[in-house]
Amino acid sequence: MDWNKIKTIFILAFLVLDIYLIYEYMRLKESSQQFEYKQGPSAENILSSYGITYPKDLPKNAKDQYLSAKSKTFSKEELTKWEKGLLKGQEVTIIDSNILQSILEKPISIGQPFKETDLTTYIEGHILNGNQYRFWEKKDKTITYYQQYNGKTFYQNLNGKLTFYLNEENKIVSYEQTFLENIKEIEEEENISRPLDAIYTLFTNSYIDNDSKIKKVELGYYSQQYSTTQVLSPTWSILLDNGENLFVNALDNQIIKTKSEQIKLE
Numbered sequence: 001m002d003w004n005k006i007k008t009i010f011i012l013a014f015l016v017l018d019i020y021l022i023y024e025y026m027r028l029k030e031s032s033q034q035f036e037y038k039q040g041p042s043a044e045n046i047l048s049s050y051g052i053t054y055p056k057d058l059p060k061n062a063k064d065q066y067l068s069a070k071s072k073t074f075s076k077e078e079l080t081k082w083e084k085g086l087l088k089g090q091e092v093t094i095i096d097s098n099i100l101q102s103i104l105e106k107p108i109s110i111g112q113p114f115k116e117t118d119l120t121t122y123i124e125g126h127i128l129n130g131n132q133y134r135f136w137e138k139k140d141k142t143i144t145y146y147q148q149y150n151g152k153t154f155y156q157n158l159n160g161k162l163t164f165y166l167n168e169e170n171k172i173v174s175y176e177q178t179f180l181e182n183i184k185e186i187e188e189e190e191n192i193s194r195p196l197d198a199i200y201t202l203f204t205n206s207y208i209d210n211d212s213k214i215k216k217v218e219l220g221y222y223s224q225q226y227s228t229t230q231v232l233s234p235t236w237s238i239l240l241d242n243g244e245n246l247f248v249n250a251l252d253n254q255i256i257k258t259k260s261e262q263i264k265l266e
Contacts, residue, residue, distance in 0.1 A: 064190070069229075132179075162175065202246055221234060
């Protein structure tokens with residue numbers, strides 16, 4: 001018996017078997033991947049099937065990072081200087097060191113209906129760092145603005161807020177202001193969720209009903225801290241057609257319970 005020939009045949013047989021097993025493994029893996037891809041409908045299809053609509057031009061931000069910021073402490077020396085220039089025509093008081101409370105000598109008339117641009121000139125010329133605030137909402141007898149950074153809003157941030165108060169004649173008679181300073185980008189940029197992922201998360205957690213219409217989606221920052229020093233997370237803001245704003249952390253895609261929701265729960 002020629003053992004060398006038999007040995008060679010066994011080696012070739014095992015080699016062919018190995019090649020076949022590798023081929024089968026790759027085929028099954030590819031088939032499995034295709035199945036995983038096809039086995040469930042996409043978020044787009046699911047939302048569409050339940051009648052949920054959203055803007056076609058959703059933001060395409062791919063990365064963002066945390067910010068740190070500190071609430072500004074106002075001093076009497078600064079206030080004295082501002083009252084002679086920027087804040088002239090206002091009776092301004094510092095409340096709890098970080099709130100400016102102003103009473104206007106001459107009330108400001110606003111348009112009917114109010115437009116976001118109605119106060120642009122006044123804010124930029126008579127409010128401390130006025131160009132860093134962005135309109136948020138007009139509700140009852142208040143008009144609210146929030147501070148922004150690089151064009152992104154600090155959502156519902158009590159330490160970066162500008163609120164105008166109206167009298168019965170629909171004229172602005174006073175305002176309160178807080179301001180965040182020493183804003184710094186911390187840590188490296190990270191991949192963030194797609195806005196569509198945020199919408200889908202809200203829907204699957206019953207925050208969005210069937211046949212809802214999403215009016216606007218944008219990226220900003222949210223802080224769930226109440227202290228004067230804050231860390232702000234990249235956050236998707238989803239505005240529904242009924243005027244309700246919902247927020248989803250863009251880094252972990254977790255729904256953010258707003259401060260008003262937390263108070264209700266307590």
